[in-house]
Each structure stands twice: as structure tokens, then as C-alpha cells.
Amino acid sequence: MxxxxxxxxxxxxxxxxxxxxxxxxxxxxxxxxxxxxxxxxxxxxxxxxxxxxxxxxxxxxxxxxxxxxxxxxxxxxxxxxxxxxxxxxxxxxxxxxxxxxxxxxxxxxxxxxMLEGQTAAQLLATGHKPALSAALWIARQAAQGLDAIWQSVGMTHGDVKPANLMVGADGHTTLLDLGFCETPRDARGWAERPVVGTLRYLAPERVTSATTVDVRSDLYSLGATLYELITGRPPHDGQTPAALIQQHRTERPECLRTVAPGTPKPVASLVHRLLSKDPMRRPATPAEVVNELAPLEIECFGLR
CATH class of the missing domain: 3.30.200.20 (Phosphorylase Kinase; domain 1)
Structure with missing residues (x-):
């Protein structure tokens, strides 16, 4: 304790x-x-x-x-x-x-x-990845939190990442840090965000005016978080803000099944759809992600 x-x-x-x-x-x-x-x-x-x-x-x-x-x-x-x-x-x-x-x-x-547990970032920092079904469960609960924010107040969270997911000893996951919540209309550019580390999970449309920011931007960040929960590393690892922005905008992350062999194809497919550069190719809502993750948790039970 x-x-x-x-x-x-x-x-x-x-x-x-x-x-x-x-x-x-x-x-x-x-x-x-x-x-x-x-x-x-x-x-x-x-x-x-x-x-x-x-x-x-x-x-x-x-x-x-x-x-x-x-x-x-x-x-x-x-x-x-x-x-x-x-x-x-x-x-x-x-x-x-x-x-x-x-x-x-x-x-x-x-x-x-006061919440018991550790953030997902702290768990990953120990060098021990969660079991695959646990990683999917964490992501599903985060998606449920995103859905609640979107349905209740019409806002995106704006800062989904492992450091903002509190995981209790029983696996219960809570989405933290609501200071970046915003409506699609008042979405800000990356340069106004004081936390540079967030760039590792930032949707590409947040650093360009070409595409509207909406709840699918949170889903990209959730995909980056789930990629790290499964593989132990983020999908992009640029050492400067400019390098990270360029990677999010133009580079595909390494295939999840290459980094984490044995990951079932449906899991890898979902993660890579979440990480699509084009928001139209991602799941449309957090609720859709919840519905896809639930059966995958059951299928992956017992897998590392």
C-alpha cells in the first residue's frame, strides 16, 4: 500500500x-x-x-x-x-x-x-509493460472518459498521454488534467501549449491549420498512448519539438507488430487507425473505440 x-x-x-x-x-x-x-x-x-x-x-x-x-x-x-x-x-x-x-x-x-495508484507514465518508467489485455483496458477506460467529456460539455481533452492516466492497483483508470479542455472552435495551436513533452502524443492537425481539431484529435493521442503501453516506447521519438512535429505530420510509426511481435492483427489495426494522419481515417468517436476495444480485451486475455 x-x-x-x-x-x-x-x-x-x-x-x-x-x-x-x-x-x-x-x-x-x-x-x-x-x-x-x-x-x-x-x-x-x-x-x-x-x-x-x-x-x-x-x-x-x-x-x-x-x-x-x-x-x-x-x-x-x-x-x-x-x-x-x-x-x-x-x-x-x-x-x-x-x-x-x-x-x-x-x-x-x-x-x-486524492487518487490511489500511479500514472501510466510512472508504470512505463519502471520498465514493465502491462499485459496486453490490461493495456487495452486502460485505453478503453480513457476512451470512456473522453466520451463523457465530449458528450457532457462538447469539448476535447487536449492532452491525452500516459502521464494523464491514473491507474489504480485494481486497474481502474482515471483521466487527469482538464486544463487543456477546449471546444473545436477555440482549439489552440501547439506554440501556445506550455508543456513540450505533450508533443510526443500530439495529433498532426494540432500543428497545422489545414484540418479542424475535434474529438478525433484526442483519439490520435490515445492511439499514441496505447502504442506505448503495448510496445514500451512512443510511436515517434524525435529529440526536438520540430522533429516531433515533422514525424507526426509525415512519418508513419513503425509497425506495431514489428515492435511487439505476437500482437494480434485486430489490435495493431485499431492502433494504426487511431494514428492515421488523416482524421477521417480514424474512428469517429470515443464510443466507437470503446466498442472495438471491449471484445479485444477478452480475446487478448492471458497474452503478454
Whole structure:
């Protein structure tokens, strides 16, 4: 069983947050008592918290607040507000919930339940790939989360990747980090995205104005994530942003069955359709992906 600090650190919803040695934090943030600083990134800090008026209550919450230097930055504030808005409206066991928020004024914070487990990125970093059926199950649950966001608020997630999939000890998977959620109309270009690492999973249409960004862009990112869950490596590995963008736009990833021999053809076919350069060649909706993955999980049970 992981400790409280380990659990919360694993659930940090921003890429790049680094776990720090716990330190006592004095004071409150709204109605919340902040117990420890658990991690921080360039834009946010994450705290272990509990209700301030219930000191006997368990520390079962993670609060993410903007660092002071970002309090006047419109983009950072909008990301916090967007995460709060989406997280309070989408009701799905596969999308992280925002229980409450204070985003009208600094320090612009969101309150989320503490989640047990590790991100898929952390699991892959150990060098141990999940069994094939487990990889498909993780992807199916992520697709269910994407479908819930699309059906509930008409938005794409915008940042699907292993680091944003929290996998519990029982395999339950939760989609994290809702700050990039957007409608197709207000989709942004890659240059405005502060997380360069995201480029490894970015749909090609997100870096060109030639094609509209919609939910199929999330499916490309899901395909890149599933490719890595199965093979242990991302479909493209350019060492610079320009190289990654070029690969996403023009290069086909190596055949999945070459990298991971023994992968059934229907699985490889689905992954490569998800990774199609042309969105019209991908599955049309997350629900369609869910329906394709479910029987494949059963067929692949027991396969590594």
C-alpha cells in the first residue's frame, strides 16, 4: 500500500510536477487546511489538505493552486478556471472530479479527491509493460472518459498521454488534467501549449491549420498512448519539438507488430487507425473505440 504522500504525488495532474520532501504549511486556503506541500511545477503547487473545520477528518484531498508569479497571467488563470468548470460538470468514474474551486481571485485553486495508484507514465518508467489485455483496458477506460467529456460539455481533452492516466492497483483508470479542455472552435495551436513533452502524443492537425481539431484529435493521442503501453516506447521519438512535429505530420510509426511481435492483427489495426494522419481515417468517436476495444480485451486475455 502506498503512503498518503506517495498516493497524492502520483495523482498530481500537471506534467512536470516533482515530488518534494513533505514540509509543514501553516495557514488555510479558503475552507481548507493545507497540511503539506506535495509537489510543484512551473505554474502550480499541489497540497495535501483536509477541511479546516474538521481536524479529525482524513487528509483525502489534493489542492492545486497557481504559484504567485502566475496570478496575473490570463492563460494560466483560464486553465485553472477551465479545469474547474469541466471537472464540476462531467460525471464519469474515468474523469477526475473537481469537488470545489476558488478561481475568481488569487490564488486560483481547485480541489480534487486524492487518487490511489500511479500514472501510466510512472508504470512505463519502471520498465514493465502491462499485459496486453490490461493495456487495452486502460485505453478503453480513457476512451470512456473522453466520451463523457465530449458528450457532457462538447469539448476535447487536449492532452491525452500516459502521464494523464491514473491507474489504480485494481486497474481502474482515471483521466487527469482538464486544463487543456477546449471546444473545436477555440482549439489552440501547439506554440501556445506550455508543456513540450505533450508533443510526443500530439495529433498532426494540432500543428497545422489545414484540418479542424475535434474529438478525433484526442483519439490520435490515445492511439499514441496505447502504442506505448503495448510496445514500451512512443510511436515517434524525435529529440526536438520540430522533429516531433515533422514525424507526426509525415512519418508513419513503425509497425506495431514489428515492435511487439505476437500482437494480434485486430489490435495493431485499431492502433494504426487511431494514428492515421488523416482524421477521417480514424474512428469517429470515443464510443466507437470503446466498442472495438471491449471484445479485444477478452480475446487478448492471458497474452503478454
Amino acid at each position: 502506498t503512503t498518503t504522500d506517495q498516493v497524492t504525488a502520483a495523482a498530481l495532474p500537471r506534467l512536470g510536477l516533482k515530488q518534494k520532501p513533505p514540509r509543514k504549511v501553516l495557514g488555510r486556503l479558503g475552507p481548507w487546511q493545507l497540511l503539506r506541500t506535495l509537489g510543484e511545477g512551473s505554474m502550480t503547487r499541489v497540497y495535501l489538505a483536509r477541511p479546516a473545520e474538521a481536524e479529525s477528518a482524513p487528509a483525502a484531498y489534493a489542492i492545486k493552486s497557481l504559484r504567485r508569479e502566475w496570478w496575473n497571467d490570463p492563460t494560466a488563470i483560464e486553465m485553472q478556471r477551465r479545469e474547474a468548470w469541466v471537472g464540476q460538470r462531467v460525471n464519469s468514474p474515468h474523469v477526475v472530479s473537481v469537488l470545489s474551486a476558488g478561481v475568481a481571485a488569487p490564488p486560483h485553486y481547485t480541489v480534487m479527491p
